[in-house]
Amino acid sequence: MHLWLLLLILAPGREQSGLAPKAFIHLTPPWSVNFNGEKVTLTCRDSNSPTRGDISWYYNDNLLKEESGEIQIMKTGYYKCKTKGSSLSDPVHVRFSSDWLILQASHPVFEGDYVYLRCRGRKEEDISEKIYYKDGEELGGNYNSDSITINSDSLDNSKYHCTASRRGFWGSRKETSKPIQIQVQELFPPPVLTASPSQPIEGSPMTLKCETWLPPEKSYIQLQFCFFREDQALGSGWSSSSGLQIPAIWSEDSRSYWCQAETVTHSTMKRSLKSQIRVQRVPVSDVNLEIQPPGGKLIEGENLVLICSVTKGTGTITFSWHREGTIRILEKKTQRSLSAELQIPTVKESDAGRYYCAADNIHGPILSTLITITVRIPVSRPVLTIRAPRAQAVVGDVVELRCEAWRGSPPILYQFYHEVATLGSSSAPSGRAASFNLSLTADHSGNYSCEADNGLGAQHSDKVILSVTVPVSRPVLTLNPAGTQPVVGDVLELRCEAQRGSPPILYWFYHDNVALGKSLAPFGGGASFNLFLMAQPSGNYFCGANNGLGVQCSEVVRLNFTVPSRSKIILITVGVISGLLIILVLAATAALVCKFKTQRKSGGLSATGIPSYSPNECQGPSLSKPFRTGTQEPTHSEPPVLMDLQPVYSNVNPGDSGLVYSEIWSIQRTKENLANSPRMHQEHEGLTVIYSELKKSHPDDSASQARSSDRAHDDDRENYENVPCASSALGH
Numbered sequence: 001m002h003l004w005l006l007l008l009i010l011a012p013g014r015e016q017s018g019l020a021p022k023a024f025i026h027l028t029p030p031w032s033v034n035f036n037g038e039k040v041t042l043t044c045r046d047s048n049s050p051t052r053g054d055i056s057w058y059y060n061d062n063l064l065k066e067e068s069g070e071i072q073i074m075k076t077g078y079y080k081c082k083t084k085g086s087s088l089s090d091p092v093h094v095r096f097s098s099d100w101l102i103l104q105a106s107h108p109v110f111e112g113d114y115v116y117l118r119c120r121g122r123k124e125e126d127i128s129e130k131i132y133y134k135d136g137e138e139l140g141g142n143y144n145s146d147s148i149t150i151n152s153d154s155l156d157n158s159k160y161h162c163t164a165s166r167r168g169f170w171g172s173r174k175e176t177s178k179p180i181q182i183q184v185q186e187l188f189p190p191p192v193l194t195a196s197p198s199q200p201i202e203g204s205p206m207t208l209k210c211e212t213w214l215p216p217e218k219s220y221i222q223l224q225f226c227f228f229r230e231d232q233a234l235g236s237g238w239s240s241s242s243g244l245q246i247p248a249i250w251s252e253d254s255r256s257y258w259c260q261a262e263t264v265t266h267s268t269m270k271r272s273l274k275s276q277i278r279v280q281r282v283p284v285s286d287v288n289l290e291i292q293p294p295g296g297k298l299i300e301g302e303n304l305v306l307i308c309s310v311t312k313g314t315g316t317i318t319f320s321w322h323r324e325g326t327i328r329i330l331e332k333k334t335q336r337s338l339s340a341e342l343q344i345p346t347v348k349e350s351d352a353g354r355y356y357c358a359a360d361n362i363h364g365p366i367l368s369t370l371i372t373i374t375v376r377i378p379v380s381r382p383v384l385t386i387r388a389p390r391a392q393a394v395v396g397d398v399v400e401l402r403c404e405a406w407r408g409s410p411p412i413l414y415q416f417y418h419e420v421a422t423l424g425s426s427s428a429p430s431g432r433a434a435s436f437n438l439s440l441t442a443d444h445s446g447n448y449s450c451e452a453d454n455g456l457g458a459q460h461s462d463k464v465i466l467s468v469t470v471p472v473s474r475p476v477l478t479l480n481p482a483g484t485q486p487v488v489g490d491v492l493e494l495r496c497e498a499q500r501g502s503p504p505i506l507y508w509f510y511h512d513n514v515a516l517g518k519s520l521a522p523f524g525g526g527a528s529f530n531l532f533l534m535a536q537p538s539g540n541y542f543c544g545a546n547n548g549l550g551v552q553c554s555e556v557v558r559l560n561f562t563v564p565s566r567s568k569i570i571l572i573t574v575g576v577i578s579g580l581l582i583i584l585v586l587a588a589t590a591a592l593v594c595k596f597k598t599q600r601k602s603g604g605l606s607a608t609g610i611p612s613y614s615p616n617e618c619q620g621p622s623l624s625k626p627f628r629t630g631t632q633e634p635t636h637s638e639p640p641v642l643m644d645l646q647p648v649y650s651n652v653n654p655g656d657s658g659l660v661y662s663e664i665w666s667i668q669r670t671k672e673n674l675a676n677s678p679r680m681h682q683e684h685e686g687l688t689v690i691y692s693e694l695k696k697s698h699p700d701d702s703a704s705q706a707r708s709s710d711r712a713h714d715d716d717r718e719n720y721e722n723v724p725c726a727s728s729a730l731g732h
Contacts, residue, residue: 021046023086024108024215025079027094031104033180035122036074036096043070044081044089045216056082090185101127101175103162109152110218111187112267118147119162119177127175129165134158152184188212188223191242191261193272202251202282203312208234208244210259210272222264229255251314252336254278281314284361289368291355299456300377304347308357308368309339317361324354324370349375378456379408384449384464393468394549397440403450403461404433415451418444442470442500471549472501475526477542477557486559490533496543496554497526505547512539 026043034040044055057064057071058080064071073079078091092107099122106116121127132139132148135158142148161179165172191212200206210225227234227244235244242261246253256276262269292305308319319340321330333340344351352375358365387400401423403414410431416423426434431454438444447463480493494516496507503524509516509531519527540556 020085020087021213021215023081023083023089024217025081025089025092026217027092027107030107031118032093032107033095033097033102033104035102036098038096039072039074040094041070041072042079042081042092042094044083045069046083046086054084058082058088097178099178100166101162101164101177103132103160103177103180105160105180105182108185108217109182110185110215111152112263112265113152113184115150115152115182116147117150117160117162119164121164121166121175126167127164128167129163131163133161133163152182157181157183185215187218187221187263187268188214188261188270190270191225191259191272193227193257193259193275195257195275195277199278199280200249201280202314203248206246206249206277208246208257208259210242210244210261212242212261212270223261224264225259225261227257227259229253229257248338249277249279250338251279251281279314282312283363284310284313284317284359284366286311287357287359287366287368289355289357289371291371291373296371296373298347298373298375300349300375301346304344304351304373306342306344306355306357307339308341308359310359310366311338313338313359313361315361317359318365320358320365322356322358324356347373347375349377351375376409376454376456377407379405379412379452379454379459381405381459382414382450382452382461384461386448386464386466393440393466395440395442395468395470399438399440399466401436401438401448401450402433403435403452405431405452405459408452408454409456410454412452412454415453417449417451419446440468442468444468469502469547469549470500472498472505472545472547472552474498474552475507475543475545475554477554479541479557479559486533488533492531492533492559494529494531494541494543495526496529496545498545498552501545501547502549503547505545508544508546510542510544 023044023046026045028041028043031040042057044057055067055069057066059075060077061080073094074096076095078093080089080091082088101119101121104118104120109115117132119130119132128144130144130146132142132145139148159179159181161177163174163176166175189212191210194209194211196207196209197204208227210227212223214221214223222240223242224238224240225242226238234246254277256274258272258274260269260271288309288311290307290309292307293302298304306321308321310317316334316336317338317340318332318334320332321342323330331342333342352373354370354372356370357368359368360366382403382405385402385404387402389397389399393399401416403416403426405412408431411427411429412431412434413425413427414434414436415425416436423438424436426436428434445466445468448466449463450461452459452461475496475498478495478497480495481490486492494509496509496519498505501524504520504522505524505527506518506520507527507529508518509529511531516531517529519529521527538559541559542554542556544551544553546552
């Protein structure tokens, strides 16, 4: 025979009539199914703990003689109890079974609770392989578990049982428990809504209460409440308070009211019956005009809201808005409410003035007081202009920084900035523009901006770039190599450098007021000019620098020349003349090609905006100094400058040998040959050397003289460095 565990849901039999809460029965142990011979203790409780007064116990609806708060039972049946301060409890069915295997369920089970099921054998040590079933279907994941947990929301009047394997003398056999059906007790009854006063006067406060209760064993559960007028939630919505205070209720609030209670976990929710509340009407009074934003001071572009309200009044109320000095009504609204509003979007300066409103509910319009509205205009984005006395600002010029905002309520404060540094400020009491004068120095190049602010938010201008040109300082001329006395055949580097000056800088080099050549420093700094010494170079050397703002000349450097021996001079002269006759055509062609390529690359100094000047502008500097050995080299080098290739000729191995070579140097200035000594030209990629072989006739063509000449030639070659011949030069 199947046994049903019946835990009846508390029916809404406790109508909203003010009856005392129900008593309830507590089981120890908390199982409704037990084996025969076991004892179960029943405890009767109500909202008071411990229970006081007379206790009535019922077994299968029959009154028992027991009157204590606890009784022990060993008989199957339905048990109920009642205390002096409570109504009759729900029946609890307790069964004592003689079966070998039973399924036990925890008690009590309320809405939202978890139910614990335990499969138990009379001899627990003889059973294994416990399996739980719901409506005949195995519950997965619970194989051979002593107990399982089920949410009460998923019960759905389903039937549960379990099976187990029982070990015996003749082997194992399968045992099956009787099924049970679990029903859930009510966690709390539906709430009751009460209003105080029940018939409020319009404009007076009203209090709503949403009343319900929890059973004592569930007193720790938290409930939250929400009140509704028709289908609209009142107040702030859900709250832990079971009461709601309405500061003022009006005639249009005469509606149906109800409340709702639920657990904070949202597991159980119940609502009250609806209650109709009627509000008594009163005449309109105390008309008030309110503006948003408060204070009446607006910024152009903001939204203006005019709220007209009455403290009291019932029925249909007509609201109207007016501006002083005008007959036209701004707007009129008729509605059943204590307030209405008028929105003026994106106010303008012309919207400033004094406003009032009126309210009427047939007894005549009542006016509000006047409210003044002012409108201020934020500054627009300013424009910065820089006025200089010339097209290109130069150190020492005074420039005017002018900042102007086309719109904005005065006064306006202007701030001027160089990069992130503040230069100064100027106020415009009547608005518009302000200026700031700045005397330029070399550090004033960069980005300039200004800021306008009239207290309604600062606005920044776009950045304006100002380039301040710095005139070149007096250059310094140095000669390299510095540690030796120059002689014919050396390559002398003339380096000119101005410590200050905006690039590009054009340098000219002079020997005794005769221009030797020029060199450009596109990024500033210094420039070099290489001079091949073919004759006596003694004399005064100086240089000039110009970046378009005037020429500056260096001090004179005196160069003392060492004259070589007579035989060397004759031999050098013969070699040079011979070399020139043989390669005249080649040298002329190479010079023209190089000149053409250089002009194509540079396009001319004046064509590219590079400053140029006549060599005569820098003649005869007043100060001079001699060239000395050990002169300190320039402290830094500059980027390479493209120059015309200059062929220079000299004799190689000018001895009494049978062969004379004519050497041609085609020097292209690079970083390498500017930074090193010209005597080490064979180490530089920019140096091109061409040899021209000339045979020299001998008066005696004997073999001994020829051998002697060969030996002399070999000896001479041992005294000179081998100079590599660049294939690029040969191509020219």
